Amino acid sequence: MAKNDVKLLGAWPSPFVMRARIALNIKSVDYELLEEKLGSKTQLLLQSNPVYKKVPVLIHEHKPICESLIIVQYIDEAWSSGPSILPSDPYDRAIARFWGVYIDDKWFPLLGGIGKAQGEEAKKAAVDQVHEGLMLLEEAFGKCSKGKDFFSGDRIGYLDIALGCFLGWVRVSEKMNGVKLLDEAKMPGLASWVEKFCADSAVKDVMPDTDKLSEFARMLIQFKANAHPPAS
Structure with missing residues (x-):
């Protein structure tokens, strides 16, 4: 399947995005990773996940799937390539x-x-x-x-x-x-x-x-501190 049929809205530090990436790798699915930046949300993300407005979002044949564990289950069911991810029993x-x-x-x-x-x-x-x-x-x-x-x-x-x-x-x-x-x-x-x-x-x-990842964590702490400064 071509990469343009499968897109993943995500961010490299996110463990939840990593879940989808591992599942796609297990199934040998080619995909395009579209990175979301800290502090901003693209229009595609807001349109694809209007309820939670967060990554990850898997877009398969123009249809969005949200929430990381749901995405993993979807990948397991949608692609027969590679081993099963969920137990058969x-x-x-x-x-x-x-x-x-x-x-x-x-x-x-x-x-x-x-x-x-x-x-x-x-x-x-x-x-x-x-x-x-x-x-x-x-x-x-x-x-x-x-x-x-x-x-x-x-x-x-x-x-x-x-x-x-x-x-x-x-x-x-x-x-x-x-x-x-x-x-x-x-x-x-x-x-x-x-x-x-x-x-x-x-x-x-x-x-x-x-x-x-530690460097990103320090940046995230500073970002949150700037967004919510302590009351004087």
């Missing part, structure tokens, strides 16, 4: 979706809370919450992987994409806050999974460089 599929919702609704907001914490005690409490979430995901990995390399078994699938897209931001949080989030001793399954996930051919070219 209905129960396994439901479990993968359950943990995908947990990651977005519960765990990822906790990760962002580390940088917002004021004082050492608050930071430690925020780190502990992230650790607790990762321990739950370590347990989920053991059950879902059934002793294999990925949550989905022998190869990357839905839940791998749902969590793996945040690994760049985990590294940034560790670097900028001087903390260790992925404890190899307590989370051996996840630690091994991280290495294999990042080395996968569908992932390695879209996983952002930690230094570059």
Whole structure:
């Protein structure tokens, strides 16, 4: 399929955009990435996603699909090329979706809370919450992987994409806050999974460089500070 049939509205630092890019790579789909800039929204984005007005948006044959996990599911169903992304078993599929919702609704907001914490005690409490979430995901990995390399078994699938897209931001949080989030001793399954996930051919070219992402994070903090200056 030609690139002009598939467009992805996104931004390179976005973990949610990364989900769509990995899924497209798994299916060997050629696509055009249209970068949105920080602080502005193109007319195409506003027209394509008038409800949330945010990336990612997949445009396939002029039809927009929004929300990252919905996009991943759409890609899996729309293209038969490449391996399946969602599990074939209905129960396994439901479990993968359950943990995908947990990651977005519960765990990822906790990760962002580390940088917002004021004082050492608050930071430690925020780190502990992230650790607790990762321990739950370590347990989920053991059950879902059934002793294999990925949550989905022998190869990357839905839940791998749902969590793996945040690994760049985990590294940034560790670097900028001087903390260790992925404890190899307590989370051996996840630690091994991280290495294999990042080395996968569908992932390695879209996983952002930690230094570059850290620089963007500092710029984002400054951008938000300028947009919402403290009251005098």
